[in-house]
């Protein structure tokens with residue numbers, strides 16, 4: 001017994017000292033980041049929500065289970081480790097007493113059974129993980145493997161260590177059965193089987209095996225503990241924390257205001273010499289941002305869904321996080337050094353790491369290549385998939401903000417868009433006078449708000465820049481207006497007083513232009529007394545509904561497909577003319593993933609007689625971007641396959657007559673790709689891309705006379 005006690009406790013003290021030292025180092029590193037009081041405040045205000053996410057995300061493994069096979073394997077392993085905490089108590093108890101049993105429950109056969117059940121479940125989980133890793137070996141699969149770029153050697157080592165945890169457990173329990181030290185009379189079926197195999201060795205051999213494997217079990221667990229704190233498996237400890245402090249919306253939805261030292265930046269007073277403008281150095285991330293980096297499990301789920309990665313661009317959300325993490329860890333001695341003198345003493349490698357620009361090409365030894373940073377469409381797929389709630393879009397936006405506002409380094413072709421927004425209030429620079437042109441093509445008058453909106457006007461129809469100025473999107477605008485008119489919904493528009501919501505500027509990183517436009521619009525809306533808004537553009541919808549409240553603009557915002565679906569359901573719009581077509585619906589990211597509006601557009605299509613709806617392979621929360629979000633609409637797509645072409649290739653697999661959507665930017669991007677496909681003979685000439693509102697207006701029974709320009 002003395003041997004057990006001395007060796008067991010010595011191993012424990014050493015392992016806890018090493019792991020504790022590492023955890024303290026990680027904590028100090030996280031604290032070098034910017035404060036994030038809003039995360040604490042959110043938790044303080046909504047403790048119930050925090051507790052609920054622990055139940056659903058951590059213990060329920062909700063996001064992991066969205067991928068059934070690896071999800072179930074992870075569920076078994078996770079719960080195996082929770083249940084097997086009992087066996088760790090038993091192993092430590094056995095150091096002190098050969099016949100140790102957990103007080104009260106330690107002789108219950110059901111506990112022995114459950115422990116063995118989960119030990120076997122972990123083995124099943126491990127076997128599944130091994131098969132998944134072999135089938136998606138990045139050496140064979142290349143970029144197609146979600147493990148491409150992950151540390152696969154460490155992952156195999158962890159699988160081996162977990163196997164050893166279970167193997168040593170079952171062996172010492174089997175030996176205990178033969179020595180009479182096992183606390184459970186029956187029920188522990190796997191231990192009994194191992195005991196049956198060991199029985200022929202005799203009692204004294206089993207006694208030696210029992211002691212050796214109890215110590216081996218403790219040694220493996222402690223080795224695993226140390227390894228975890230130095231590897232991606234750190235997520236075992238910190239994922240619950242990251243989930244607890246996460247923002248929660250699955251696709252992130254709104255961007256956060258810029259903060260410096262935890263306070264929202266006021267551009268009137270902000271000083272680039274003293275304030276943090278976005279993220280220009282890794283320590284400009286908040287502690288939550290640094291926690292994100294340390295939490296990544298390298299599972300590659302985000303990478304597998306990223307439209308940039310899938311189409312051959314250098315951006316992988318996983319590798320972006322890993323590159324930032326590796327840089328933060330390598331720069332840590334510099335960040336943790338208490339003085340300039342201490343920094344002088346650091347190795348050349350650390351000093352070199354500290355000098356690396358956060359964003360820059362290989363020529364300047366940058367951490368994140370500009371092509372990586374600017375490839376993101378803000379589609380939200382990565383955030384939606386990430387099982388540990390890492391907020392990739394926030395990090396990308398923060399780096400873009402620094403590049404735009406401090407370095408003035410961004411794709412040159414987007415500068416025209418930013419200038420147009422600043423000077424003319426729309427990305428094309430067409431000016432306010434053109435914003436009302438679409439109304440002249442209707443056969444009824446659309447009221448334009450001048451002064452306070454009338455009590456009799458229920459909705460303000462936010463037309464959006466594309467909806468007012470882009471020829472294809474104007475068809476949607478006219479269809480929506482016609483349908484509202486037909487249904488007897490009272491609405492008005494701002495006409496020339498409407499300016500861009502600022503979404504493209506904000507997604508580019510130009511928070512200054514965003515805040516200028518947003519404040520101008522909020523002033524206009526508030527002066528008019530607007531309460532309810534219909535938006536036909538998901539980007540406008542997202543910005544007004546979720547981001548304008550940050551600046552004092554609080555409105556009830558509805559997307560046109562939501563309102564039209566309701567009007568159809570209430571019988572105020574009746575689709576009667578059959579449209580005998582096979583139609584596939586493309587989910588706009590900012591309507592679907594960011595705001596969870598999946599059903600209304602589909603309900604509208606289901607009500608149109610003759611329509612055969614056909615889902616694409618990637619749809620709803622797994623929908624694939626059109627390539628326009630994140631201000632990518634205004635940048636050239638020079639690397640890899642065009643994202644809109646990839647999406648149309650997928651749509652063509654359903655052999656559609658029509659592709660429908662609910663966003664003017666998707667309409668334009670997919671329309672361009674369809675035109676290219678028609679030119680190359682890969683798509684039929686009759687194939688068209690339309691908004692769901694255009695489909696509905698074609699089918700709906702009119703109560704008035706339609707003008708020729710309204711149905712298209």
Ligand code: SF4
Nearest residue numbers: 306376377379380382
């Ligand atoms: S938001 Fe979309 S494009 Fe950007 S990194 Fe995530 S998955 Fe890729």
Ligand code: SF4
Nearest residue numbers: 296297299300302386
């Ligand atoms: S960021 Fe999230 S989804 Fe992506 S590899 Fe890391 S843990 Fe997995």
